Amino acid sequence: MSIHEHSHAKSHSGEHQADGDSPQAGQAALTHHSHWDERYTNHSWPSEPDPWLVELASGLVPGKALDLGAGPGRNAIWLAQQGWEVTAVDGSQVALDQAAARARAAGVELELVRADLLEFQPISATYELVVVANIHMRSPNREKLFATAARALKPGGHLFVVGHHLEDFGRHGPPDPDMLYTPQRLAAALPKELVQERVERVERSIGDGVGGHPDVAVLAWASAPRSQEGTP
Numbered sequence: 001m002s003i004h005e006h007s008h009a010k011s012h013s014g015e016h017q018a019d020g021d022s023p024q025a026g027q028a029a030l031t032h033h034s035h036w037d038e039r040y041t042n043h044s045w046p047s048e049p050d051p052w053l054v055e056l057a058s059g060l061v062p063g064k065a066l067d068l069g070a071g072p073g074r075n076a077i078w079l080a081q082q083g084w085e086v087t088a089v090d091g092s093q094v095a096l097d098q099a100a101a102r103a104r105a106a107g108v109e110l111e112l113v114r115a116d117l118l119e120f121q122p123i124s125a126t127y128e129l130v131v132v133a134n135i136h137m138r139s140p141n142r143e144k145l146f147a148t149a150a151r152a153l154k155p156g157g158h159l160f161v162v163g164h165h166l167e168d169f170g171r172h173g174p175p176d177p178d179m180l181y182t183p184q185r186l187a188a189a190l191p192k193e194l195v196q197e198r199v200e201r202v203e204r205s206i207g208d209g210v211g212g213h214p215d216v217a218v219l220a221w222a223s224a225p226r227s228q229e230g231t232p
């Protein structure tokens with residue numbers, strides 16, 4: 001069952017499919033998100049947007065944006081403040097509740113969708129920008145998530161990815177080296193049809209969700225080819 005919440009939002013109910021064919025399967029998948037519910041309930045999450053997203057998205061004309069794994073919405077809300085029409089997807093109900101409250105306080109609209117990212121099916125070729133910030137998955141789920149993100153992009157649209165570098169293992173991010181990124185690993189996981197404009201190691205000191213300590217990340221900025229325009 002798709003679960004849509006709206007914070008000052010237009011209704012898009014029924015457009016997205018959160019869980020494929022089986023409502024039961026979708027609900028089972030969502031039970032895995034209690035870890036994040038607990039995390040957001042007990043610890044505050046940063047409200048500043050990712051600085052690289054700010055740098056890169058500031059050069060775009062606002063259109064439709066999709067934030068996959070949006071958490072409490074720091075990037076989604078910043079984008080909405082810049083004039084983007086934002087759909088924020090997350091499996092954690094607590095994250096969505098906090099995103100709704102933050103959006104209300106900021107006076108912006110978000111479309112909030114509760115779904116498992118591995119089952120969520122956005123409308124194809126709809127978004128000028130897709131954000132995958134700090135989502136760490138093992139292969140092949142990583143590739144599956146980026147394939148979903150790429151499908152959602154309009155021709156010429158951009159995909160922004162950021163996540164912990166393998167160098168962060170044991171310091172920041174998930175305690176599983178297979179979930180962490182290297183530039184090579186991220187480049188290889190992106191769908192071949194995307195044009196990789198930047199894939200690089202970056203250092204960050206704020207807004208990383210781990211208490212403001214410096215850490216190392218991998219950033220990707222890729223675009224869907226314009227030549228797809230007009231293809232089915």
Ligand SMILES: C[S@@+](CC[C@H](N)C(=O)[O-])C[C@H]1O[C@@H](n2cnc3c(N)ncnc32)[C@H](O)[C@@H]1O
Binds near residue numbers: 071075089133134135
């Ligand atoms: C580290 S937080 C990042 C939040 C936000 N993107 C940011 O950078 O502030 C990871 C988020 O991804 C969500 N998430 C991770 N795996 C997911 C999945 N399979 N389906 C839905 N949400 C997922 C979690 O609920 C959590 O809110």
